[in-house]
Amino acid sequence: MESSECSFEEPPSSINQLSAFSFQLSALKKYNSTKAVPKELWNDWRWQLKNRITTLQQLEEIIILTPEEKKGVLASGGRLAMAITPYFASLIDPYNPNCPVRRQAVPRIEESYILPHDMVDPCGEDTHSPVPGLVHRYPDRALLIVTDQCAMYCRYCTRRRMVGAEENVISRDRLEDVYSYLRTNRKIRDVLISGGDPLLLKEEILEGILSNLRRIPNIEIIRLGTRVPVTLPQRIDTSLADMLKKYHPLWMSIHFSHPKEITKDVKRACGLLSDAGIPLGSQTVLLRGINDKPHIMKKLIHELLKMRVRPYYIYQCDPAVGTGHFRTPVSAGINIIEKLRGHTTGYGVPTFVVDAPGGGGKIPVAPVYLISQADGRVTLRNYEGKIFEYYESPKQIRRIDGIKQFRLFDS
Numbered sequence: 001m002e003s004s005e006c007s008f009e010e011p012p013s014s015i016n017q018l019s020a021f022s023f024q025l026s027a028l029k030k031y032n033s034t035k036a037v038p039k040e041l042w043n044d045w046r047w048q049l050k051n052r053i054t055t056l057q058q059l060e061e062i063i064i065l066t067p068e069e070k071k072g073v074l075a076s077g078g079r080l081a082m083a084i085t086p087y088f089a090s091l092i093d094p095y096n097p098n099c100p101v102r103r104q105a106v107p108r109i110e111e112s113y114i115l116p117h118d119m120v121d122p123c124g125e126d127t128h129s130p131v132p133g134l135v136h137r138y139p140d141r142a143l144l145i146v147t148d149q150c151a152m153y154c155r156y157c158t159r160r161r162m163v164g165a166e167e168n169v170i171s172r173d174r175l176e177d178v179y180s181y182l183r184t185n186r187k188i189r190d191v192l193i194s195g196g197d198p199l200l201l202k203e204e205i206l207e208g209i210l211s212n213l214r215r216i217p218n219i220e221i222i223r224l225g226t227r228v229p230v231t232l233p234q235r236i237d238t239s240l241a242d243m244l245k246k247y248h249p250l251w252m253s254i255h256f257s258h259p260k261e262i263t264k265d266v267k268r269a270c271g272l273l274s275d276a277g278i279p280l281g282s283q284t285v286l287l288r289g290i291n292d293k294p295h296i297m298k299k300l301i302h303e304l305l306k307m308r309v310r311p312y313y314i315y316q317c318d319p320a321v322g323t324g325h326f327r328t329p330v331s332a333g334i335n336i337i338e339k340l341r342g343h344t345t346g347y348g349v350p351t352f353v354v355d356a357p358g359g360g361g362k363i364p365v366a367p368v369y370l371i372s373q374a375d376g377r378v379t380l381r382n383y384e385g386k387i388f389e390y391y392e393s394p395k396q397i398r399r400i401d402g403i404k405q406f407r408l409f410d411s
């Protein structure tokens, strides 16, 4: 990332006079933060960003930290420094270090451990970047990274090598290079705008990017990858939704991790986006001790469906440096799919994928339902473990006795 442009607007000066952490008492009192901060400020996304929790002292005012967390906070800094919106912090259980929201937001000392096979850039994005800011790994799609800023830094982030360092927005010059590359590579028909989080851009900057992409004839669809509806739902307002819907077909992938994240604010945000005609999909990273149990994932999926968000992907946690304590065996993901397929709404069953380390792309991994396949006979297993046989159509159909009778032949 480069550029000195700030990715969000300064809040009104009166906001600066308020105590950034005046929500602490209510956060401890069952997390009803709006009691301590005037509602209009609490609902102001710029206030939320301005008042993110970024220091040990601030965090200790609202959470009783474990020694591992204290060391983790002190060790974090620079890239993927700690930053938690007051809203997301209000969902944290201050007494339980295993709270799923807390585990995602509060650094632990384990982040400084490097395990064998850990990688700085596990998805090989840097080696597939033809121009700065753009990743071109699949023939017809490209990833445009527009900022390194997020509302909250997930401790398992696969882009931790670049996220949160400067909190800057891609420069105009770099964007021009990106547009030029996209115009000349006519096979690219789908651009995913991500970061960092593109929904933290000023509305006019984001609209400028969307309108420029829309002017490129080969770009058929645009997608936005974001976690803002979850960590900063106040950002989703009618102004943003009205702007976005001008650039259809526009899709959105929202990063959810746990049912505890589904609040009334998140429901309002997703409703606004859906009503703007934006198809919403969820992406979830499989995280040890957070969402690696089938009943937790099923609860999340049911909540997503109620919000018109289609569960899209579950990702095996990438082997990014410092994320070993979050990783599960691949079998945990397969087991989750096994417990979903056939047991709940088909729309609610995401695809479980492993992003092949080094840039091999997403590889779907699923339970084995195809037992055998030979001589036109396929043996299958259903979700209850029952075995069924299916006979494939023969290769030729021969007409006999005029036009009304048919007999099927294998050869």
Ligand code: SF4
Pocket: 149, 150, 152, 153, 154, 156, 157, 158, 159, 160, 163, 195, 196, 197, 226, 227, 255
């Ligand atoms: S929102 Fe995405 S890019 Fe940002 S820290 Fe979380 S995982 Fe990383």
